[in-house]
Amino acid sequence: MTFLWLVIGCVFGAAAMALIMSRRAKRAPxxxxxxxxxxxxxxxQLRVVADRLQAALDAMPVGVIxxxxxxxxxxxxxxxxxxxxxxxxxxxVQAAVQHHLRGALxxxxxxxxxxxYGPPRRVVIVHAQPLGSDGAVATIEDVTERSRLDSVxxxxxxxxxxxxKTPIGALAVLAExxxxxxxxxxxxxxxxxxxxxxxxVAGIIDDLLELSRIELSGDLVVSQCxxxxxxxxxxxxxxxxxRQREVLLKVCEIPGDLTLNADHAQIASALGNLVDNAVxxxxxxxxxxxxxxxxxxxxxxxxxxxxxxxxxxxxxxxFERFYRVDRARSRGTGGSGLGLAxxxxxxxxxxxxxxxxxxxxxxxTFRLHIPDRPLTGADHPSRMRTRP
Amino acid sequence: xxxxxxxxxxxxxxxxxxxxxYLAAFVTESIPRATNILLSGDLEGADYVISSDDxxxxxxxxLEERCVQILALQSPVAIDLRQILAALRMIAExxxxxxxxxxxxxxxRRIYGHQLDPALRGIITRMGEQAQQLYIAAIESFVENxxxxxxxxxxxxxxxxxLQKQFVQAIFESHAAGHIDLQVAVQxxxxxxxxxxxxxxxxxxxxxxxxxxxxxxPEHRGAARYRSRPMGSEQEYGGVVSPPxxxxxx
Numbered sequence: 074m075t076f077l078w079l080v081i082g083c084v085f086g087a088a089a090m091a092l093i094m095s096r097r098a099k100r101a102p103x104x105x106x107x108x109x110x111x112x113x114x115x116x117x118q119l120r121v122v123a124d125r126l127q128a129a130l131d132a133m134p135v136g137v138i139x140x141x142x143x144x145x146x147x148x149x150x151x152x153x154x155x156x157x158x159x160x161x162x163x164x165x166v167q168a169a170v171q172h173h174l175r176g177a178l179x180x181x182x183x184x185x186x187x188x189x190y191g192p193p194r195r196v197v198i199v200h201a202q203p204l205g206s207d208g209a210v211a212t213i214e215d216v217t218e219r220s221r222l223d224s225v226x227x228x229x230x231x232x233x234x235x236x237x238k239t240p241i242g243a244l245a246v247l248a249e250x251x252x253x254x255x256x257x258x259x260x261x262x263x264x265x266x267x268x269x270x271x272x273x274v275a276g277i278i279d280d281l282l283e284l285s286r287i288e289l290s291g292d293l294v295v296s297q298c299x300x301x302x303x304x305x306x307x308x309x310x311x312x313x314x315x316r317q318r319e320v321l322l323k324v325c326e327i328p329g330d331l332t333l334n335a336d337h338a339q340i341a342s343a344l345g346n347l348v349d350n351a352v353x354x355x356x357x358x359x360x361x362x363x364x365x366x367x368x369x370x371x372x373x374x375x376x377x378x379x380x381x382x383x384x385x386x387x388x389x390x391x392f393e394r395f396y397r398v399d400r401a402r403s404r405g406t407g408g409s410g411l412g413l414a415x416x417x418x419x420x421x422x423x424x425x426x427x428x429x430x431x432x433x434x435x436x437x438t439f440r441l442h443i444p445d446r447p448l449t450g451a452d453h454p455s456r457m458r459t460r461p
Numbered sequence: 462x463x464x465x466x467x468x469x470x471x472x473x474x475x476x477x478x479x480x481x482x483y484l485a486a487f488v489t490e491s492i493p494r495a496t497n498i499l500l501s502g503d504l505e506g507a508d509y510v511i512s513s514d515d516x517x518x519x520x521x522x523x524l525e526e527r528c529v530q531i532l533a534l535q536s537p538v539a540i541d542l543r544q545i546l547a548a549l550r551m552i553a554e555x556x557x558x559x560x561x562x563x564x565x566x567x568x569x570r571r572i573y574g575h576q577l578d579p580a581l582r583g584i585i586t587r588m589g590e591q592a593q594q595l596y597i598a599a600i601e602s603f604v605e606n607x608x609x610x611x612x613x614x615x616x617x618x619x620x621x622x623x624l625q626k627q628f629v630q631a632i633f634e635s636h637a638a639g640h641i642d643l644q645v646a647v648q649x650x651x652x653x654x655x656x657x658x659x660x661x662x663x664x665x666x667x668x669x670x671x672x673x674x675x676x677x678x679p680e681h682r683g684a685a686r687y688r689s690r691p692m693g694s695e696q697e698y699g700g701v702v703s704p705p706x707x708x709x710x711x
Binding site: 159160161162164165168189190191192380381382384385386432433434435 | 482483485486487489490493494497500578579580581582583584586587596597600601604
């Protein structure tokens with residue numbers, strides 16, 4: 074609220090200064106006669122105040138543009154110059170500002186949300202209102218992050234209710250049907266479906282518990298891990314599923330002496346999830362390749378697949394909990410939608426990062442970088458606090 | 462008084478440029494929007510883009526009229542004349558590009574409900590990205606009067622043409638595998654053509670930018686070839702309607 078008053082105060086002050094200065098300039102004869110010392114001092118004071126107000130406006134993250142009664146821009150701050158980003162986006166934002174300034178000069182407040190498809194996507198709110206009896210002010214506010222968080226929250230609620238309610242609803246319906254059923258063949262089929270749904274719920278709960286454990290546990294059990302063993306472990310865990318799906322699983326040669334000080338269980342879980350995803354989203358005949366190499370005082374694990382790839386507009390959302398690229402949730406791939414959220418938290422707990430490059434139809438490459446952590450006792454697992 | 466007249470004229474010219482840049486920016490922004498509509502089957506978004514084309518048509522008409530008025534009333538010369546002549550051509554290019562964006566959205570309606578292979582979706586995304594890059598380069602070269610950047614757009618278009626060919630091949634493969642039916646295959650082939658044409662319009666805008674800055678036109682090359690032929694400089698135009706027959710040549 075204080076910030077809003079500050080903005081309004083600065084805008085009114087700057088506009089008043091600009092108008093006074095411009096009117097003085099209009100009235101001034103050419104060449105200007107020598108002003109008396111008192112007038113010169115007043116002018117100097119006005120310039121100092123105008124400069125100070127302009128500096129205050131420039132420090133604001135919100136773009137501010139002030140127009141006089143004829144629609145000419147008399148004041149604008151730095152943020153208003155880079156409101157749109159690229160040239161074409163900037164043109165569209167400035168066109169919206171001009172349109173609404175003209176509207177505000179005719180009276181009344183005006184506001185518009187400008188959605189720019191980018192890339193990157195941006196959402197900007199342009200607001201304009203009359204400024205007293207002479208002029209108008211427009212503000213440009215970048216609400217991209219707020220808009221993204223809103224959609225994350227909304228989608229999360231929708232997704233979690235879908236993921237949890239669907240199998241539970243199916244279990245209830247199957248159980249009700251079983252109560253009144255006498256046909257042994259049908260009973261056997263329904264019981265099989267019941268078991269599948271129960272396994273699905275159990276899988277979701279397991280993943281939720283694991284994510285919760287990784288998120289909430291403040292301690293990392295740091296030990297010296299054999300990087301080659303970590304990769305082979307992840308590969309062997311998923312090798313059966315890969316054979317079933319006719320996906321070739323390749324592990325690049327990793328030097329035997331390559332080690333990493335990290336939480337073994339968490340890294341194994343993250344790698345397992347990455348490899349599991351790569352196999353699930355590969356077509357029969359495709360391949361998944363695992364590598365690990367030293368980089369930036371740590372180890373980078375990469376999992377590359379030749380699968381269906383990820384649409385570019387989903388790339389920055391796939392690490393959210395329960396987020397699915399396939400909105401129809403055609404459950405062909407199974408999974409809880411928590412795997413990549415777990416990977417992100419493991420990376421975050423270790424001070425590392427997980428990134429992805431992907432193109433639809435060409436496959437994806439996930440890179441998990443884990444920095445080496447110091448051991449407190451030589452060759453012994455230690456407990457290190459990662460969070461306050 | 463003379464200065465005031467020229468000031469008003471140059472202000473008019475600047476306004477024509479600004480409006481043209483706005484129309485081109487609108488098209489640039491619409492390309493990824495249309496791609497997303499096509500890939501996600503967003504019917505509401507398709508309606509929005511299709512209905513917003515009317516405004517582009519109206520603004521393009523107004524802008525054209527303004528250019529004609531400037532030509533008639535201000536008698537521009539040299540670079541000012543080239544600016545107006547180029548703007549008249551560029552308006553048509555931008556307006557046609559906006560129509561093509563609409564056509565992509567109309568195709569999205571026709572293939573609604575059909576699943577596309579990831580390979581097809583990937584190439585559509587890349588065609589959309591490349592078409593947008595071409596338009597961004599066209600706008601920037603126009604705003605900055607950068608003839609070198611404008612000349613590079615033609616090379617960028619080669620990649621879009623190659624993507625179109627790759628896409629048509631992918632359509633054949635997807636259809637042969639039974640993933641898409643013939644109707645969808647035809648629609649997708651037409652969509653590829655729309656992207657390719659948007660790229661061509663961006664190239665044309667680039668050529669007009671070169672004309673404004675340097676006075677060069679791509680047609681100069683063909684005209685020079687024509688004039689360098691043995692009879693080119695002497696014969697009258699119209700002698701190339703049909704190839705010479707044996708009788709004629711005898």
